[in-house]
Each structure stands twice: as structure tokens, then as C-alpha cells.
Amino acid sequence: MENKLEQLNEEMKNIALSREDKDKIREGIFSYMERHPVRNEIQVRRHSRKSMMGWLSSGYPSLFNLTHTRTMALALIIVLFLGGGVSFAADRALPGDILYPVKTEVNEEVRSWVAFGAKSGAELEADLAEERLEEAEKLALKGELDDEKSTALLAKFILHANSAKSNLKKLEEENKSKAAYEASVRHESSLEIHSEILGGLLREHESLKNLKTEVDAYANDAALVRAKVQAAVVIDKKVNTDRVARGMETASENKIGEVERYIEKQASLSETAKVGASLRLDDAKAIYAEGELKLESGAYGEAYVLFQQAKEEAEEAKRSLKTKKNLNIDAAGKVEINSETRDEEVKAGGLSESGATTSAVGRGDLRLEVEKNSERENGKIRSEGELKIDIDL
Structure with a gap:
């Protein structure tokens, strides 16, 4: 116990928030505000996740035998004691690092407290599933993904992915098609991005094979869920209105502009690295244009779906x-690892994305989407071989 605290204390001495870190926090706050608008009613989310005190309680089990309420309070005390810089730095920790338990048992536990309802629960679990994937990718690139870590991360990914799936199913059962659609689109997009990068990394990192297989399976499931709720959204009376469609039109337009500016600011990245993102953004614009036509024709449900797809396609380009x-992957697929800055943002890089336009065509056409989903039912998955971390505060 003392040894762990001493190590943590040493880590704390060398931690400070950089300009980039502060920008990420600000971006995370705005992202959270966009995805979680103020509500009139608050639901208390009950969950049975392992207490974040498990790491510490191994030394003093009786001391940390707390109720959930007391655990929440103690977690906040720990966060305040460690300081915001340490808590934020822990978000970049990998399995085996001294700060990793702070990341998974404190930071992620705190995030779960504000995930009210099935939609927020689905989004959170999808984010955590993505986090486990990125951790595996980073460890593989560093040559540190041994069998033990690989198995543990695979199990945790499956746990989070199943939880996200359960929350999406709950939304379906409650006939909340709009919420289910929005959450499922984002989850599918995230899995497809990581399916691409895992496919590219498999050439040199066989340890990722099982994870890639599971990601493809869950991406397939997510696509089927999304297609199902998409059909419900189109005829949903609550969505099939001019006001709702125009609201998503504005959100989509704003997101496309935001991502366009983001790509332009990436001076450190090569033009080759930015090609894939630019192609995805072009796809988003094309889908947006289709949505405009549907809106003008009065097909508000279809317009809403297309605007949502355009918004997510743009966000996918950014992610x-x-x-x-x-991950510091350059256009040739080579990787540079700086052991001295183990968990920090690394310098420029990219991975070519020759097949980036495939998804937008399917998503932008409701008829083609059904055909693509029938292929998925026969076991086919989108092409592989390519490639937030979004901070949810």
C-alpha cells in the first residue's frame, strides 16, 4: 500500500497540464454539453460496476467496505487530493502504469455517476469499449501487449460492448427510436474506425487478432441495430416533423464546419494523412445535400436520418x-515510439484510407443501406486495413 502511494506521489511531481491538455478538457466539456442537454427530470442510474476503491481496498478491505454513496464521496476526495492534473493525466495511462487504476477505478467511475438513463449509459459504455481498444493498439505499437494484457483488455472490451448493447436494447423496448438511433450510429462508427486500424496493425501484431474478430462481430451487431431503429425513426411521429428535422440540419451543418476547421488546423500532419479525413468530410457534405432534398420534399423523417448520418460521418472523420x-501512424504504416513520452500526445502521422468513401454511400442512401445490411447478415463486414480520444467530462 505504501509503495503504491509513494509511486503515485512521484508521478504527481512530474505532472502538469499542457496547453493541449487544457484544449482537450474544454473540447470534452463542449462535447458533453452537446450530447447531454439540461433535462427537466433526473433519473438515478443504478449500476453494479466494481467499486473504484478495489485497487486500494486490497490492502485495507475493512477500511473501504463502503456503501455506494460513501464510495462516491471518497472518490471525490481522492480526485481533489490528487489534483485535476493527475486525474486528467491518468486518462492517458495504459495497463501496467501506476496511474491506470486511477483511470479505470476513479475517473471512469465518476463518469458513470452522470450517465443518467439508457442513452447516456449506452454512450458511456461505447466510449469505454473504445478506450480499451485504443489501449490495446497503443500497447501493441509499443511492443508491450503480452497475452495477459491482451486477454484482460479483450474481456473488458466485451463487457463494455455488451453493456452498450443492453442499453440500446432497452431504448428499443421503451420505443425511444430517436435516442436509440443516435447512440447506435455513434457506436457503430467508433467500432468501424478501430476495425480499420486493427486490420492495418495485424500485419505486424498478431496479438490483436482475437480483438479484431470481436470488434468486427460487434460492429456487425451495431449495424443491424442501427438499421432496425433507423426504419423506426423514419416513421416516428415525434421525429417526423419540420422542427426536429431542421434542428438536426443545423447540428449537422455546425459539425461539418467544425471538422473542416479542425482538419485545416492540423499543420503537423502530412497531406497524405489528412486525405482520408477529407474524403469522409466530402461524404458528409454529400449526405447533407441529400438531406436538404428530403427536407424540401417534406420527408422529414428521412431528412432527419440523413442529417444525423452526415453529422456522424463528419465526426468520424475527426475521430x-x-x-x-x-497513435502516431504515418502514411506508410510505420510507427514511431518515443519511450520518454510514453502516454503523451505524439507528433504527426497518419494512415492512408483508400476505402474511406464506402460507408458514406451506404449511409447516405436509405435503399442502399438495406442492401448493405442484408450483406452484413450474411457475415460480410466493411473493408479493413485502416484506422479520444473524446473526453467525456
């Missing part, structure tokens, strides 16, 4: 570029 930059 894909951020992930490549974070």
Missing part, C-alpha cells in the same frame, strides 16, 4: 484523424 495522430 479517425485524432486516433491516427494519437
Whole structure:
């Protein structure tokens, strides 16, 4: 116990928030506000996740035999004691690092407290599943993904992915098609991005094979769920209105502009690295244009779906570029590892994405989407071989 605290204390001495870190926090706050608008009613989310005190309680089990309420309070005390810089730095920790338990048992536990309802629960679990994938990718690139870590991360990914799936099913059962659609689109997009990068990394990192197989399976499931709720959204009376469609039109337009500016600012990345993101953004614009036509014709449900797809396609372009930059993958597929800055943002890089336009065509056409889903039912998955981390505060 003392040894762990001493190690943590040493880590704390060398931690400070950089300009980039602060920008990420601000971006995370705005992202959270966009995805979780103020509500009139608050639901208390009950969950049975392992207490974040498990790491510490191994030394003093009786001391940390707390109720959930007391655990929450103690976690907040720990966060305050460690300081915001340490808590934020822990988000970049990998399995085996001294700060990793702070990341999974404190930071992620705190995030779960504000995930009210099935939609927020689905989004959170999808984010955590993505986090486990990125951890596996980083460890593989560093040559540190042994069998034990690989098995543990695979199990945790499956746990989070199943939880996200359960929350999506609950939304379906409650006939909340709009919420289910929005959450499922984002989850599918995230899995497809990581299916691409895992496919590219498999050439040199066989340890990722089982994870890639599971990601493809869950991506297939997510696509089927999304197609199912998409059909429900189109005829949903609550969605099939001019006001709702125009609201998503504005959100989509804003997101496309935001991502366009983001790509332009990535001066550290090569033009080759940015090609894939630019193609995805072009696809988003094309889908948006289709949505405009549907809106003008009065097909509000279909317009809403297309605007939502355009918004997510643009966000996917941004996430894909951020992930490549974070993993430091260059256009040739080579990887540079700086052992001295183990968990920090690394310098420029990218991975070519020759097949980036495939998804947008399917998503942008409701008829083609059904055909593509029938292929998925026969076991086919989108092409592989390519490639937030979004902070949810």
C-alpha cells in the first residue's frame, strides 16, 4: 500500500497540464454539453460496476467496505487530493502504469455517476469499449501487449460492448427510436474506425487478432441495430416533423464546419494523412445535400436520418484523424515510439484510407443501406486495413 502511494506521489511531481491538455478538457466539456442537454427530470442510474476503491481496498478491505454513496464521496476526495492534473493525466495511462487504476477505478467511475438513463449509459459504455481498444493498439505499437494484457483488455472490451448493447436494447423496448438511433450510429462508427486500424496493425501484431474478430462481430451487431431503429425513426411521429428535422440540419451543418476547421488546423500532419479525413468530410457534405432534398420534399423523417448520418460521418472523420495522430501512424504504416513520452500526445502521422468513401454511400442512401445490411447478415463486414480520444467530462 505504501509503495503504491509513494509511486503515485512521484508521478504527481512530474505532472502538469499542457496547453493541449487544457484544449482537450474544454473540447470534452463542449462535447458533453452537446450530447447531454439540461433535462427537466433526473433519473438515478443504478449500476453494479466494481467499486473504484478495489485497487486500494486490497490492502485495507475493512477500511473501504463502503456503501455506494460513501464510495462516491471518497472518490471525490481522492480526485481533489490528487489534483485535476493527475486525474486528467491518468486518462492517458495504459495497463501496467501506476496511474491506470486511477483511470479505470476513479475517473471512469465518476463518469458513470452522470450517465443518467439508457442513452447516456449506452454512450458511456461505447466510449469505454473504445478506450480499451485504443489501449490495446497503443500497447501493441509499443511492443508491450503480452497475452495477459491482451486477454484482460479483450474481456473488458466485451463487457463494455455488451453493456452498450443492453442499453440500446432497452431504448428499443421503451420505443425511444430517436435516442436509440443516435447512440447506435455513434457506436457503430467508433467500432468501424478501430476495425480499420486493427486490420492495418495485424500485419505486424498478431496479438490483436482475437480483438479484431470481436470488434468486427460487434460492429456487425451495431449495424443491424442501427438499421432496425433507423426504419423506426423514419416513421416516428415525434421525429417526423419540420422542427426536429431542421434542428438536426443545423447540428449537422455546425459539425461539418467544425471538422473542416479542425482538419485545416492540423499543420503537423502530412497531406497524405489528412486525405482520408477529407474524403469522409466530402461524404458528409454529400449526405447533407441529400438531406436538404428530403427536407424540401417534406420527408422529414428521412431528412432527419440523413442529417444525423452526415453529422456522424463528419465526426468520424475527426475521430479517425485524432486516433491516427494519437497513435502516431504515418502514411506508410510505420510507427514511431518515443519511450520518454510514453502516454503523451505524439507528433504527426497518419494512415492512408483508400476505402474511406464506402460507408458514406451506404449511409447516405436509405435503399442502399438495406442492401448493405442484408450483406452484413450474411457475415460480410466493411473493408479493413485502416484506422479520444473524446473526453467525456
